[in-house]
């Protein structure tokens with residue numbers, strides 16, 4: 278029996294005599310942990326926490342048990358909680374650093390490790406420093422550089438986000454939406470192209486556009502075309518993809534997207550489903566959503582790095598769920614309603630979608646009139662169906678048959694517009710939650726303004 282095991286035995290005996298002695302239980306738990314009995318240590322820390330709920334020392338002990346047993350997310354929950362509190366103990370930063378290493382976030386780990394030893398020099402750990410690439414006695418090289426060196430060498434860094442594309446469509450590929458296109462030009466394209474002019478008039482550059490409206494009406498399509506219009510890169514970020522069960526990781530992911538966009542400028546950075554930010558997360562801690570929003574706002578404000586050349590667009594079907602802090606000047610200060618296409622726009626969309634297909638004098642205007650309430654996506658479905666039926670006939674006859682106006686109208690009749698449902702819920706918000714006139718355009722569209 279090792280001396281540690283002997284100590285454990287004695288502590289157990291002592292504890293059975295006075296089970297409410299917290300200090301004793303904590304000592305036993307710590308010794309168990311030290312001896313590598315993670316599971317038993319965990320049980321003891323839990324019991325001790327029942328006697329002294331919220332004790333920082335016990336919480337760190339418990340987190341260390343989790344860490345030892347590779348229950349990383351459990352450990353992270355505790356650590357993140359401790360870090361967000363006022364008097365964060367150095368040990369929490371140290372454990373955070375270790376957890377970040379497991380997650381390959383070396384840069385953040387270095388910062389947390391340094392924070393820990395700043396607060397408590399005795400926590401210095403040479404093995405950990407080696408792992409982090411920190412040379413303790415070499416003041417000539419900053420840690421920042423060392424970490425970057427690792428990154429450049431393809432070391433243990435989080436994988437860079439490579440989600441950018443060069444769109445092949447521009448505004449000519451977007452039917453209708455003339456007002457929206459003009460808004461986008463004025464608000465974000467011209468400022469990018471004529472920086473001097475805007476500066477001469479003292480007009481500040483920055484801020485983004487948020488689009489909202491029923492599904493399938495071209496929000497994403499228009500965002501992509503905006504990038505194509507100025508030959509910029511396009512990065513589409515689904516907020517749900519950014520959200521991560523790891524606390525702190527969501528913010529990190531978001532930061533990476535902004536950083537990628539800054540490197541790729543000029544670049545359109547498009548956030549889809551921004552409402553997901555406000556929605557309750559399946560996370561273990563409610564404040565996590567708040568932190569993510571704060572991170573987003575800091576990035577938007579360019580608090581740490583300039584957003585020059587980064588055009589920020591966002592889209593949502595549920596603008597009422599979007600945090601109002603997003604709407605402040607310099608952020609998403611233009612909120613635009615993207616309605617279902619009107620009749621001329623539907624004609625334009627049909628024309629775009631049938632381009633290059635065998636057609637027989639199609640009357641696009643007439644077809645468009647038969648598609649009241651159809652979204653762009655609905656029109657796409659109509660065109661798909663038309664083509665499918667035409668193909669079947671062509672197969673039977675053994676020769677291609679051109680598409681006619683009647684074919685399109687017949688297909689449209691068999692499909693239903695998908696935008697009604699959205700308006701059913703939007704109507705209520707527009708009527709009863711329209712304090713700042715945010716939904717005036719919706720009311721106008723509904724003929725209620």
Ligand SMILES: Nc1ncnc2c1ncn2[C@@H]1O[C@H](COP(=O)(O)OP(=O)(O)OP(=O)(O)O)[C@@H](O)[C@H]1O
Nearest residue numbers: 450451452491492493494495496497498626653654
């Ligand atoms: N104005 C338009 N011109 C040309 N095509 C359009 C237009 N609007 C929509 N479309 C077509 O409809 C499809 C669906 O549109 P899109 O994905 O942009 O809708 P959305 O508003 O982003 O919908 P969601 O809210 O569901 O994300 C697009 O892929 C595009 O092909």
Ligand SMILES: [Mg+2]
Nearest residue numbers: 496497549592
């Ligand atoms: Mg979309």
